[in-house]
Amino acid sequence: MKKFLKYLLIAVGGIILILGSVALYINMSGLPTYDTPKIDLKVEVTPQRVERGRKIANMLCRNCHQNPITKQLTGNLMVDLPKEFGDIHSRNITQHPTKGIGSWTDGEIAYLLRTGIRRNGRYAPPYMIKLPRVPDEDIYSIIAYLRSDDPTVKAADVDNIEPKESFLTKILCRVVFKPFEYPQQKIAVPDTNNKYEYGKYLSNDLLGCYECHSADFKTMDDHFPEKSEGYFGGGNAMVDYNQRIIYTSNITPDKATGIGNWTEADFIRTMRTGFNPQGKPLRYPMLTEADLTDNDLSALYAFIKTVPAINHQVPTSVLFDAASDKTEGQKIFHKYSCQSCHGESGAGFANLTQANIKYPTNDILKDVIQHPKNYLGESTKMLTWAGVIKDEEFEPLCNYVRELGKKYNK
Ligand code: HEC
Ligand code: HEC
Ligand code: HEC
Numbered sequence: 001m002k003k004f005l006k007y008l009l010i011a012v013g014g015i016i017l018i019l020g021s022v023a024l025y026i027n028m029s030g031l032p033t034y035d036t037p038k039i040d041l042k043v044e045v046t047p048q049r050v051e052r053g054r055k056i057a058n059m060l061c062r063n064c065h066q067n068p069i070t071k072q073l074t075g076n077l078m079v080d081l082p083k084e085f086g087d088i089h090s091r092n093i094t095q096h097p098t099k100g101i102g103s104w105t106d107g108e109i110a111y112l113l114r115t116g117i118r119r120n121g122r123y124a125p126p127y128m129i130k131l132p133r134v135p136d137e138d139i140y141s142i143i144a145y146l147r148s149d150d151p152t153v154k155a156a157d158v159d160n161i162e163p164k165e166s167f168l169t170k171i172l173c174r175v176v177f178k179p180f181e182y183p184q185q186k187i188a189v190p191d192t193n194n195k196y197e198y199g200k201y202l203s204n205d206l207l208g209c210y211e212c213h214s215a216d217f218k219t220m221d222d223h224f225p226e227k228s229e230g231y232f233g234g235g236n237a238m239v240d241y242n243q244r245i246i247y248t249s250n251i252t253p254d255k256a257t258g259i260g261n262w263t264e265a266d267f268i269r270t271m272r273t274g275f276n277p278q279g280k281p282l283r284y285p286m287l288t289e290a291d292l293t294d295n296d297l298s299a300l301y302a303f304i305k306t307v308p309a310i311n312h313q314v315p316t317s318v319l320f321d322a323a324s325d326k327t328e329g330q331k332i333f334h335k336y337s338c339q340s341c342h343g344e345s346g347a348g349f350a351n352l353t354q355a356n357i358k359y360p361t362n363d364i365l366k367d368v369i370q371h372p373k374n375y376l377g378e379s380t381k382m383l384t385w386a387g388v389i390k391d392e393e394f395e396p397l398c399n400y401v402r403e404l405g406k407k408y409n410k
Contacts, residue, residue, distance in 0.1 A: 023167070031165060031173050033121040039107030039182070045144045049137075053145025055291040056138060057152075058379055059207060060129060063287065064090045066152065068351035074100075074158035079241050079348065080285060081127055086166035088127060093146065096155040106143050113139055115179040125165065125173050126217065132180035133205040135189040176218075192295060199303025202296060209300070212236055212248045212285070233258075233310035240284050240340050241348035246317040248286075254309035267301045268294060274383040281383060283319065283340035284349055290379040320344075329400025332393045336385070346404035350382065356405030362398040369394070 043049070057073075065073040078088045094100040101109065108119045116123055116130045124130075131139065146153055165173075190201045203209040204225040214220050215230025216237075225231070234250035252258040259267070266277045274288040275281055282288075292300075320334045333339060339348070346353040359365040368375050370386035389397065 023171075026170050026174060027167050030170060031123050031125065034117050034123060034179055036108070036111060036117055036119065036121050037182075039105075039111050041105070041107040041110055043106045043140045043143045043147070045147050049141040049144035050148040050150070052138070053141035053143070053148070054150060056142055056206070057145050058291050059289050061093070061142070062152065063285075063349070064128075065093050067158075068347065068349070070156060070158060072152050072154065072156045072158075074156045075160060077161075078127055079243075079343075080239050082239050083243070084166055085125070085127065085169045087164040088125075089161040089163060090128070091160050092156065092158050094153050094156040094158075095147070096157060099157060099159060100155060101146070102155055109143050109146065110139050111182060113142065114182050117179050123173055123177075123179060125169050126177055129208065130180055130222075131206070132183070132222075133187065134201075135187045136183075137189050138206065180223075192299070195299040195302035196306060198296075199299035199301070202292075202300050203303055209251075209304075212238065213251050230310060230312065232304065232307045233312040234314045235312060238285060240319060241343040242319070242339060244317070244319045246283060246285075246319060246340070247314045250310065250312050250314050251304055252307050252310045252312075253305055254311050257311050257313045258309060259304075260309060264298060264301045267304075268297045271297050271300075275388065279388070281337050281388075283317075283337045287381045288383070289381075327396065327400060329396035329398075329403070332389070332397045333400050336389060341381075346401070346408055352401055353405045353408035356402045356409070362395060365398045365401060366394045369397070 061073065064078065065075060067074045067076045073094055074092045075090045078090060081088055092100045095102040097103045104119055112118050112124065113131050115132070116128065118124055190197045192198050210225045210228060210232060211217065211220055211222070213232050213234055213236065214225075214228040215233060215235055219229035221227040232250070232252045233254075234248045236248045237245050238248060240246050250258040253260040255261055262270075262277060270276045270282070271292065272288060272290075274286075319337065319340055322331075322334065325331045325334060338352075341350045342348045342352050355365060355368070359368055369389070370384070372380055372382040372384060376382055
């Protein structure tokens, strides 16, 4: 008996030693690397492609790569990435030859966007998107935009901040997440008149609605989206700019817990304005996209209507601590979820810490908040608050915005 116990102890000790060495190895060697075959590709930069690429970048790349201070794609801290993945910055993808991707070939960019493998062979973890199923023309358009004279991609001499991946990220990238295959055949552009097919392409291949709106990133099937657990049923726990949990909505056609009672007009209005039919502002990371046309939104609606209804009541997301509100202005800032995009400091995904300087009187500042498109352009993701925020709320709210600016610029 004693002998058996001794053998058992030795065996357990051995296993622990092996596991420990494997863990140490993974932690030291970091993310997996793969071969990078040479992809023969030279994308012709046409105005149509640049325009299409700019739209795609507005909806995808800029949310992560645009720095709110430089206003260029020079990289940004992934503040809304759960801390257990590490301390991660997106990268400088402007045309700078060494700090950006100015010296990458078109083939190298396409290979990364399709498979997730970078030029140096290192795997880009799930926090960098992959586009394995979009039409070739979309990939070409993104590349054309990255090569264009758009001010957001002009060579910027800004250093990258190297990522500090956690052990969890490293192990997940070796065990769970694998690169996609580079497509062997050309992928054609879907027929924009076939609402089902076109809506499916937008939501599952290009914009990734299903990713956020399914149950969990860990149980999402990115090869066969419809096999994802809780497909469109919501409840995926994301974190906002203040590291508070925000659950995604159930957008299946379930009448009780999803959006089964919404008309197409309700859906389009919500996606355009950022306010749902109950008048509730949609909080970060759910953003309005001015680049989606009525036809795009109508197709998205038609497709989402065909998804199986799931009865799933998503928990309420509590995004601030009301008890700690110090001033009337802070209360109003929270009431309308301004902090969800701007962060508690004013410098989150979007930055309002310069508003104090740019808009010298509260009358102007009020007008900016009410009609931001007039100041920031048609494609801004800032919501139009005219008719939502009460007149008497503006004075304290504007004062609070100024306070944040003063604190930040001190
Ligand atoms: C959800 C956030 C997110 C989105 C959306 C996103 N990226 Fe990234 N991207 C990242 C992060 C984070 C990294 C750094 C990955 C790393 O360090 O391993 C990265 C890395 C890259 C790199 C590699 C640069 C280098 O120096 O190795 C390129 C190129 C790139 N992204 C281009 C794009 C383009 C083009 C788009 C839009 C089609 C896009 N990204 C969308 C977060 C994102
Ligand atoms: C980055 C993650 C993310 C992506 C991508 C995303 N959503 Fe959302 N969506 C959310 C979150 C989080 C909420 C909840 C917002 C809230 O509670 O304020 C939400 C809310 C919504 C709502 C409001 C539902 C309601 O009952 O008020 C609709 C509609 C919606 N999303 C549709 C879409 C569509 C269509 C797409 C693709 C074009 C999409 N979303 C892409 C995260 C995302
Ligand atoms: C859905 C996200 C979102 C929400 C919610 C939001 N904003 Fe914004 N806001 C933005 C974006 C994006 C910008 C544009 C930033 C830029 O262009 O640099 C912006 C810009 C601004 C600006 C102008 C900043 C400048 O430098 O010109 C002010 C002021 C502002 N927001 C105030 C508010 C207030 C007050 C609230 C709450 C009532 C609010 N925002 C809610 C996204 C949001």
